Amino acid sequence: MVRRQHRRHHRADPRLRWLLGAVPDSGPRPGGAGDGVNREALAIEAARFLNDHLTEAITVQDLADHLAWSPAHLTRTFTAVVGTSPIRYLAAQRFQAAKRLLVVEQLSVLDACHEVGFTSVGTFTRRFTSDVGLAPGQFRRAADRVSEIELGPVSLWQPGLRTRVRVRVDMSPDVALGPLPYQWVGTFPTPVPSGPPVTGTLRRGVDEVELPFHPAAPWLLVMVTPSSADIGDHLWPSAPLVARHPVPLTGCEGTVTLRPGAAEPWNHPVLVALAALYPRI
Incomplete structure (x- = not known):
């Protein structure tokens, strides 16, 4: 569960038109195999937007609104290029930021959870453990050990x-x-x-x-x-x-x-x- 905020509509930057394939103002395009879109450029701009709004309650619809593209086509394209869905990518970037907050800034698990955009410490801990391989507290202790040893085979x-x-x-x-x-x-x-x-x-x-x-x-x-x-x-x-x-x-x-x-x-x-x-x- 992530922090809920008042939903905002993000308009597509006109400079993206040439890059993404001249998206019309009339509404989001459904996309398709023959639409001529640069798939990597679309995914890169989506990833940039997600990183710029890392701690906000961003949805796929917000992302689609920003790029003036259909949520379904955007998700398919992003997943094909990046290897995972936009929302899972957003969570991954949050967990990556949380690692540093836990070890370098020495934030508590609760504070790190809130700092990166989660409100439920249970959800944060469960998903962090699944993706990182260790629970947040275990990760901090393991980091102290890694800093003191030379890794062997x-x-x-x-x-x-x-x-x-x-x-x-x-x-x-x-x-x-x-x-x-x-x-x-x-x-x-x-x-x-x-x-x-x-x-x-x-x-x-x-x-x-x-x-x-x-x-x-x-x-x-x-x-x-x-x-x-x-x-x-x-x-x-x-x-x-x-x-x-x-x-x-x-x-x-x-x-x-x-x-x-x-x-x-x-x-x-x-x-x-x-x-x-x-x-x-």
């Missing part, structure tokens, strides 16, 4: 899985990561890193790993942080180096090569606190 397997996928992490030589960067490789049920991975590894300075394939977690994601990474880089990275396999795995790939690059500001955050789960996973 982690392997997360599922018993009985015989199919393997070899993953090669191909880093650009232009990226300065230090001698032993942290390389997280994991498989998830959805295209975005929310909740703990089903299978995964943490290695340092190793560019190739082998993962068991689970059909319930076909999405392969990689995050790389420099060898000098601090607590923020590990637990609420603002500009992580990431890569996602463009389509779900089938288990027949053999070897998959991914080249991580800097996440765009509008990308879904790396929500699961992988380093804080160590050594639990």
Whole structure:
């Protein structure tokens, strides 16, 4: 449950017309396969609007009003580009902000809940736990531990899985990561890193790993942080180096090569606190 405020209607910025495909003033367009809209531009502008109104009680209808688009088409387009729905994306950004408030600002769970736009601490705690992997209080304590140790190798397997996928992490030589960067490789049920991975590894300075394939977690994601990474880089990275396999795995790939690059500001955050789960996973 999020804070309810008086609903406002947000008009589309006229400068978006060329970018999004000349939306007419007569009302929201239903959208369709042949409407010529730049889908990524539409999703980026939607994400920007959601981040600008992070703590407000924004609905899909508010977002659709702002972009002069139908809620259904907007949701489909946003989900296809970003990997999750607009409302789940908004919640993810709130949880990412809450992580820092809990650890750096040392806010209580209740205060962090209200600061990022929730009114129900129960809802906030339940969803934070599901998406981050730890309850808010546990996350704060785990962050203290992570800041004091050097992370070692982690392997997360599922018993009985015989199919393997070899993953090669191909880093650009232009990226300065230090001698032993942290390389997280994991498989998830959805295209975005929310909740703990089903299978995964943490290695340092190793560019190739082998993962068991689970059909319930076909999405392969990689995050790389420099060898000098601090607590923020590990637990609420603002500009992580990431890569996602463009389509779900089938288990027949053999070897998959991914080249991580800097996440765009509008990308879904790396929500699961992988380093804080160590050594639990």
